[in-house]
Amino acid sequence: MLIPEPIEAALNFPWHVTKGIAHLSLWPVRAIMQTPDMPITHKPKDGESVYDIAEPMLDIASIIYYYTELRSETKNRLMKYAEKFNLSTKQIDDIRNAIAFTETSLEALKQVDQADASSSNVLADYQVSLKQLEDIKNRFNLTSGDIEVFATYFNILKEPKSAVSIKSDLLLYNDFISLAFRKSFGGSDWNVNNIVDMVNRDPKMYIKEIDDDFVDKSFAKFINGMDSELVYAIFVSPENKRVTVAFRGSVNANDWIANTYNGGVMTDFKLPGYTSEEAEHSDTRKSYGRVHEGFYNYLFGKTAKGANGSYKSKSEEIMGLLVDLFDKECKGYSLFVTGHSLGGSMSTMFAARAATFGQFGKVTNVSFASPYCGDQGFRDHFYELEQKNLIRHIRFSNEEDVVPLIPFVAPNGLAPVEMYKHTGMNIRMYNASQLLFPKCRLFYPKMGSLSNEVRNAILNNVPMGLSVGVISKHLCPEYCSRLESSSEELKKISVEGLYEDADITGFSTDVVVKK
DSSP states (O other): OOOOHHHHHHHHHHHHHHHHHHHHHTHHHHHHHTOOSSOSSOOOBTTBOHHHHHHHHHHHHHHHHHHHHHHHHHHHHHHHHHHTTTOOHHHHHHHHHHHHHHHHHHHHHHHSOTTSTTHHHHHHHHHHHHHHHHHHHHHHTOOHHHHHHHHHHHHHTOSSEEHHHHHHHHHHSGGGSOHHHHHHTTOHHHHHHHHHHHHHHOTTOEEEEEEOSSOOSOHHHHHHSSSSOOOEEEEEETTTTEEEEEEOOOSOHHHHHHHHHHTOOEEEEEESOOOOHHHHHTOOOEEEEEEEHHHHHHHHSOOOOOTTSOOOOHHHHHHHHHHHHHHTTTTTOEEEEEEETHHHHHHHHHHHHHHHTTTTSSEEEEEESOOOOBOHHHHHHHHHHHHTTSEEEEEEEETTOOGGGOOOEEOOTTSOOEEOBOOSEEEEEOOTTSTTOOSEEEEOOOTTOHHHHHHHHHHSSHHHHOOTTTTGGGSHHHHHHHHHHTHHHHTTOOHHHHHTOHHHHSSOOOOOOOO
């Protein structure tokens, strides 16, 4: 349950004042260590500031929650409607195919020139499609109204899907989504505005692929087994020549925090992910550090049997789709990966997978509210990829969002505990009501700098992240609000400018990689 904002602000005020005074008192130390809140010398190149990159990524990371919920509720309605007629899955597919044939035939008929010699063939196809649809109605005792209902559900679930069509679906069928979900995830207007922004940036944007077939709303189930599977979508922006893989986070924030903290056991970060039993038995894969075991299995482990009979991991399924996409309709595009919360961790591990073998040139990862996902070995691998210009990672976190601060340590039986480490450029954003704090600050695990490591540990830990109303600070609407509040500062800096500054990173990036 979310606490009303005025009450939350009043309860947090004493703690905010205390932290603000402590922050101010450390100013001389920061000055001596030359660690300003935000660098001011890295002007954006080619108009692409950190804000320019982050804003569309956060819209995508946010809308995937709402859109997949609409799809989930549509599937539920479809199955309930089909039960009225005792229809099997095969019979539902027959209806789907008949409707699709009629729609495509009608569209072809509208496009054909009556003087064209092929017009008679197109007309004949349309007449055949109408007869098939009539046969379907008679076979399953359906009315024209029933066909319209099925057609509505099938059209919502259609892939690929343009951003314009998604916008229309959210406006027309918003009531399919429960009121509780809408309130928890920003409300109808806020989500519709996100998709409107996406359409305004690129009217030709579309979702090429979306995988939400095995969805369960409780994070607790996937962490302990295979009752739920990872949800992702592949967005294509022709205007920006950008392909974005977006991972959805958990929709149950309370389960998310509890299970992430308690289930932080690590495993080897072996690449590539699961492909087959044969490959698993003769495992020669290299390990690139260690990562959260639950997260790794979720993305890189064996999946439930798919429609094609494959158990291939989601990571390798996505890689196959991307290779095909970049070879054909998206030649010369850039690869971006994003996600919020659990989706943020998935995005970081997948970005490392996509960059490790150099198949896509430079991979840009923009994550929001991501918990820890790997150890120092994983971070070292990230350093190597960053120095080779194969990956860029901007990790956004909110002050007093506890999720990016857990699980900071992994139990390891009788052996010494394993410590989690974050990767990438961290933009930490503050609530505008917090006195004596900047709007945002930059943190990076500077290579070889003990003082930097100490500074980051002091300012980024669970006690510092605790507050009244911790859940609200983790949700996408608050991230959007703070991103907008920090826009002036973030428009002054660029991703490449940050990475080219050895004073920030502790290394130089000399290798040039083609986009």
